[in-house]
Amino acid sequence: MPLEAKGISFRYGNCPWILKDFSLTVNRGEVVGISGHSGCGKSTLARILSGYEEPQLGTVTLDGKPLPRHGYNPVQLILQHPEKAVNPRWRMDKTINEGWVPDQEMLDAFGINDNWLKRWPNELSAGELQRFCVVRALSSQTSVLIADEMTTMLDALIQAQIWHVVTEIAKKRNLALIVISHEKHLIKRLCQRVIEM
Amino acid sequence: MKSANSLPIRTAKDTAHKNMLPKLSRRHRTLIVLALTTLLLLSIVTGSYILSDSGLSVNFEIKNQAPSMNNLFGTDWLGRDMFTRTVKGLSLSLGVGMMAALVSAVLALFLGICAATLGKTVDTAVTWLVDLFLGVPHLVIIILIAFSVGGGIRGVIIGVAVTHWPSLARVIRAEVMQLRSAEYVQVSRHLGKSRWWVATHHLLPHLISQFFVGLILLFPHAILHEAGISFLGFGLSPDTPAIGIILSEAMRYLSTGMWWLAFFPGVSLLIMVRAFDILGNNILLLLDPHKAHE
Numbered sequence: 001m002p003l004e005a006k007g008i009s010f011r012y013g014n015c016p017w018i019l020k021d022f023s024l025t026v027n028r029g030e031v032v033g034i035s036g037h038s039g040c041g042k043s044t045l046a047r048i049l050s051g052y053e054e055p056q057l058g059t060v061t062l063d064g065k066p067l068p069r070h071g072y073n074p075v076q077l078i079l080q081h082p083e084k085a086v087n088p089r090w091r092m093d094k095t096i097n098e099g100w101v102p103d104q105e106m107l108d109a110f111g112i113n114d115n116w117l118k119r120w121p122n123e124l125s126a127g128e129l130q131r132f133c134v135v136r137a138l139s140s141q142t143s144v145l146i147a148d149e150m151t152t153m154l155d156a157l158i159q160a161q162i163w164h165v166v167t168e169i170a171k172k173r174n175l176a177l178i179v180i181s182h183e184k185h186l187i188k189r190l191c192q193r194v195i196e197m
Numbered sequence: 198m199k200s201a202n203s204l205p206i207r208t209a210k211d212t213a214h215k216n217m218l219p220k221l222s223r224r225h226r227t228l229i230v231l232a233l234t235t236l237l238l239l240s241i242v243t244g245s246y247i248l249s250d251s252g253l254s255v256n257f258e259i260k261n262q263a264p265s266m267n268n269l270f271g272t273d274w275l276g277r278d279m280f281t282r283t284v285k286g287l288s289l290s291l292g293v294g295m296m297a298a299l300v301s302a303v304l305a306l307f308l309g310i311c312a313a314t315l316g317k318t319v320d321t322a323v324t325w326l327v328d329l330f331l332g333v334p335h336l337v338i339i340i341l342i343a344f345s346v347g348g349g350i351r352g353v354i355i356g357v358a359v360t361h362w363p364s365l366a367r368v369i370r371a372e373v374m375q376l377r378s379a380e381y382v383q384v385s386r387h388l389g390k391s392r393w394w395v396a397t398h399h400l401l402p403h404l405i406s407q408f409f410v411g412l413i414l415l416f417p418h419a420i421l422h423e424a425g426i427s428f429l430g431f432g433l434s435p436d437t438p439a440i441g442i443i444l445s446e447a448m449r450y451l452s453t454g455m456w457w458l459a460f461f462p463g464v465s466l467l468i469m470v471r472a473f474d475i476l477g478n479n480i481l482l483l484l485d486p487h488k489a490h491e
Contacts, residue, residue: 052383072389084380089402099388136388 002027003049003075003144003176008058010044018044019055024195026144031170031177033187036197042180043080045197046148049178050077062144072099076137080149082129086121093117096132100139109165110135127158134162138169144176152181163190227479234472238291241469245288252281253438264457271457274450279443283462286440287469289433293350294420297357301419302412305362306404309369313377323370327363335360339422340431353432357419365411372407376400406484413477417470424466440466 005024011017018041026032036042047053049060051067060067067075079085086095096102096117107114110131116124124132130150137145145166151159167190170177181187187194221229256276264271270279312323330338338360343352376382376399385395426432427441435442440462447458 051387070389070391073387076387077384079380079384081380085384087381087399098385098390136384 008055010055026176029174031191033191033194034180040197050075075144077146078150082133127154146178148180241287244284248281252278270461282438285438297354297419298415300358301361305365309366312370313373330363410481417473
């Protein structure tokens with residue numbers, strides 16, 4: 001039941017190719033790290049794997065089928081800047097319930113305080129917002145989670161806390177987890193397999 | 198030395214003086230302006246209903262009278278009460294301005310959304326139209342349009358509506374384009390939300406505020422242009438008590454020293470236009486999530 005990228009090539013407009021003939025297979029329950037220097041195409045790869053961008057060449061399939069164009073996407077992407085990924089005009093309870101309704105256990109696991117739910121996004125810190133984004137992406141329909149520099153702007157303590165919960169859930173639900181980061185230590189600690197770009 | 202000593206004393210005094218006035222937040226100031234504008238609007242509209250038409254009838258016994266307790270704004274060369282004429286004129290201007298601004302804002306919303314969502318050809322066409330209308334002075338086009346559709350209230354409304362949409366349409370087009378590429382909108386699509394759901398829950402709430410601010414800011418423009426072309430003789434017919442007509446008639450009598458003929462109608466028009474302008478700008482700042490908490 002893998003997420004499979006076959007021979008994907010991508011470039012923006014007429015710029016040089018960012019990805020050329022790139023292939024990747026991630027199985028369920030696997031934690032794969034992708035690392036590389038800035039601008040090598042890590043984020044673009046994440047966007048292609050989760051269906052945010054269409055590659056010019058090649059295909060991305062999940063369980064042998066192309067990613068759905070409509071409806072819930074089982075490949076969920078978590079972005080680097082949580083403050084951009086939430087609607088600034090929505091209170092947090094509306095944001096967190098956008099895709100599914102998480103139970104109290106889930107909220108507690110990520111340390112989401114009940115009184116944060118009634119706040120506006122600009123009243124929460126980046127670390128607090130990112131927990132909402134992670135929970136929002138973790139519905140029962142999700143089978144692959146791609147974390148693109150998910151904890152880069154958070155301090156070590158919160159990083160450790162969030163990763164601990166995410167890996168626990170991934171293990172329990174047999175999710176595939178793709179960790180994109182330029183932090184070698186983080187990737188070495190979390191991942192069974194590392195792809196250098 | 199002396200000036201250096203006197204400086205801090207003066208500043209201290211100044212701050213003491215400033216503290217006497219309560220410092221109001223923008224939210225409170227906007228509420229006060231909103232209340233005053235509503236009061237002004239209501240008094241003009243109810244005033245024009247309550248005041249009988251007798252003030253508009255010709256009465257040579259009291260012609261050319263300066264402001265007094267009987268005739269607050271004085272009377273004109275036909276003995277008509279200027280207060281009644283001003284209130285009725287403002288009420289008419291309000292109606293015409295409101296209608297023209299509304300038509301214009303709806304046009305802007307429609308064209309702005311079309312330009313941002315219906316592909317490159319539509320976008321180019323709308324942008325070209327925007328440039329065209331922004332490039333030619335409003336008054337010239339309004340006069341042409343009002344003249345070609347036969348003048349009157351209909352001519353003014355069509356003329357003002359057709360010329361005032363471009364700036365709001367441009368704002369809405371840019372807003373939709375920016376929103377479409379916003380990360381939270383893309384995330385929403387991947388959380389299984391339909392295009393319609395995203396449009397109504399993510400896009401529209403942003404646009405509604407822009408729309409209303411645009412509408413409020415269009416309103417004073419519309420009134421001024423209505424008064425402007427009526428003043429020039431291309432707008433409303435001379436027997437209607439519109440502010441533009443009153444002002445243009447008063448021009449002929451200014452040199453005779455009858456200052457009140459132009460002064461009161463002009464000042465009330467100015468107050469109304471400024472009130473809406475301030476209100477629009479304050480709401481604009483309040484609705485911006487980044488500036489709202491200042």
